[in-house]
Amino acid sequence: MESIHSQLWILLDVLIAAVLSAVVGIEREKKDKPSGLRTNMIVGSISCLLVAISPDLSQFMLSDVPMEMINVDPIRIIHAIIIGVSFIGAGTILKFKDENIIKNLTTASTLLYSAGIGISVGTKAYVIAIGLTFIIIIINSLHHLKKIQSFFTKK
Template sequence: MEWMAELEAVGAAACAMLLGGVIGYERELKNRPAGFRTHMLVAGAAALLMALSQLALANPPPHDPAIRIQVDPLRLVEAVINGVAFIGAGTIFARRRGLPVAGITTAASLLMVAVIGVVTGLRHYVLAVSATLLTLVVLTALNAVERRLGLHEKDDGRS
């Protein structure tokens, strides 16, 4: 029944991609450097890596029984975060002449979808959906509040 576990991993990745896509769509609507597809792929990759770690623990490859595989899920989380840091750095651009740095919020949203992917890959779906909703609140509702309070100038590319 190993193929059933693999199908569950694919389902978790699809769920993560859907959740990441929701956040990416919001970024896409704001014309940010990383949008719909990027957020979907980051979330899906994170979910697959976590699912892979669980599959490797549950079903070690058939070879010398004296050799034991040890998988530390936290090491895979570190790998996800390192990969996302690389992608996120590409979305941040420093501007000259005193203009603000742009892309930090998008880089943070990429980190968040990676974490949502990790959580989804570990099959914690309620936590993943809740984190997605909280992220959307931060990206949309808080932006509107900032604008109302005058804490935000016209769209200057900061987020």
Template sequence: METFWAELRLMQGLIAAFVLSGLIGWERERRNISVGLRTHILVGVSAALFVVLADTLIYRFADDAPQVRFDLVGVLGAVVSGVSFLGAGAIFSDRRGEGTKGLTTAAGLLATAGVGVACGLHLYVLATGATLLFLFTLGWLGPLLGERVRARQDAEDR
């Protein structure tokens, strides 16, 4: 029964990742971006799960196997590599080679993985603060910059 409660405590990080990643995904979904709520939740919770699993393995087996090296940093690197691979699939160029689309989506997936990692490490204040910064960047900064760019283009057209 003790194992059940210990695993339930580990779920806290995954639940926090679910909520915070969901907020980022909801912002993308609201803007009709194809990579939205479900994808961001899956990325955030997966990142948290990998960190929780690595931390648990280190805690459980570090004393039993001194010849085996446990490396949480390696797990973080693997999470970043995996999410970067997903992000690369979201990035594409237009046929004329004049523009690139999907960079913000790829960066958002990487940001969501970072939030998941922080939740997996039970750094909830850091994860919440990062989520708020990401939401500000995705939600408010874009329109602010968009208005500036439109004003500049209008001035050039005159």
């Protein structure tokens, strides 16, 4: 595993991911959505941690294996994060029996977006992570456009 100094930098990245994901979570809580502040913070920060430690983890776990036999694919950890977060997101989606209505799809996709923020911080793409945070806040603020769109599509 990395030195104490390197581990502290990883913890700082996890904190940055948690703060950026908290901004997203606060927006979700203000709209009284099922996955709010804590859920988005957890998803964003754990995504960052998994990405940040994956190179060292591979090296540590395979330290007794000759280098030519090691086939590490860094995309696998991102794939695992996406699968896990999608599973959590699926739990927030509700379909009502009596109506043809599905709710909380935006909340589920916002959780995946928070994972993207964490992955960005974990790969040291801070500008992208900050940009993603602003973009999702703007996207989630566009809900009032649905009312305008339905006005024009009414028959």
